[in-house]
Amino acid sequence: MTDPNNLDPPIKIPKHYPTSTLDKLTFLLHNVADQLIHLVIEYNGHLDFALLKKAIKISLDIEPILGCKFVDHPKNPYWIRREDLDQIDYCSLVESVNIEKKLREFVFEDIDPTKDPLFQFRIFRSETDTLCFKVNHVIMDGGGIKEYLSLIINIYTSLEKEQSFEAIPNISGSRGFDQVLRKFGLFKKFVLFLKNRAPKPSWCFPWSGINKTNKNYIIHRFFPERFRRIKxxxxERGATINDMLVTAYYRAMFKIVKPRPGEPMVSVVTVNLRSYLKNFRAESVCNLSTGVYPNIAYNPEDSFDDTLKKVKKIMDEI
Known part of the structure; x- marks a missing residue:
């Protein structure tokens, strides 16, 4: 029998948390960029709504940073744990025959990290369920979403099997670049710094101010068979899906911008730094990406394959 006097005391969840460099940078851009990241999952049946809400509540204790709001202090911004977590509805359910309309309304609703919950789930229910997750980019990136949803799945599955799930707060995991940089020596860090400096932009979209009221989303679906063909x-050409998307992006931008033949065009491609970490996982939910800058010269005679070869060569070197 376990001696209650020998049990470890529960881990106390701190009230304040430091911001990482990317937290601050992402917040600085909130007036000029859309900071929402979305994920939509379509199911063949129905989710257990009550169980999902319970899993989300448990996750807020496992990753306490998710139960915080951003404090925009002029000298040193920080995260502070919310005091109204029990009153916040992080997951909702909407029944409708017009899922597309309701889904678009949901993804258009902004999230202010200084006031609102940092993320929201919503189940759109008809004959089947569609789950939409949206989160403010200040707290996590795409890689962070994958890690957080993996946690939700593990909790949900355990609860579904009526198994207990121990909610041990993650209060010591790093959310910054240090968890990657400690893997490299000083010289390697210097080389990476020189290699990944942002070059001077060579093209741009017309500037239309910082008013985000007219934002819109275009939904383009790749159905399984088409995705398999693209992959x-x-x-067959030794290229990744990412290489293919960058190639398509370049060719679309060439058509829109119409640069001079031979003119090098710089773009930015996000790189997930978790690839340098053990098990490809960060120590906590966070932003852990950087940008690399492929530079492709426009040639009006190039086919898609020609552009793909150029993109692949540069991305392989990166």
Missing amino acids: QYGK
Whole structure:
């Protein structure tokens, strides 16, 4: 029998948390960029709504930073744990025959990290369920979403099997670049710094001010069969899906901007730094990405394959 006097005391969840460099940088851009990241999952059946809400509540204790709001202090911004967590509805359910309309309304609703919950789930229910997750970029990136949803799935599955799930707060995991940089020596850090400095932009979109009221989203679906064909096309040429998307982006921008032939065009591609970490996982939910800058010269005679070869060569070097 366990002696209650020998049990470890529960871990106390701190009230304040430091911001990482990327937290601050992302927040600085909140007036000029759309800071919402969305994920939509379609199911064949129905989710257990009550169980999902319970899993989310448990996750807020496992990753306490998610139960915070951003404090925009002029000298040293920080995260502070919310005192109204029990009153916040992090997950809602909407029944409708017009899922597309309701989904668009949901993704258009902004999240202010200084006031609102940092993320929201919503189940759109008809004959089947569609789950939409949206989060403010200040707290996590795409890699962070994958890690957080993996946690939600693990909790949900355990609860579904009527198994207990121990909610041990993650209060010591790093949310900054240090968890990556400690893997490299000083010289390697210097080389990476020189290699990944942002070059001077060589093209741009017309500036239309910082008013975000007219923002819009275009939804483009790649159905499984088409995605498999695209993936196979790239595989036959030694290219990744990311290489294919960058190539398509360049060719679309060439058509829109119409640069001079031979003019090098710089773009930015996000790189997930978790690839340098053990098990490809960060120590906590966070932003852990950087940008690399492929530079492709425009040639009006190039085919898609020609552009893909140029993109692949640069991305392989990165």
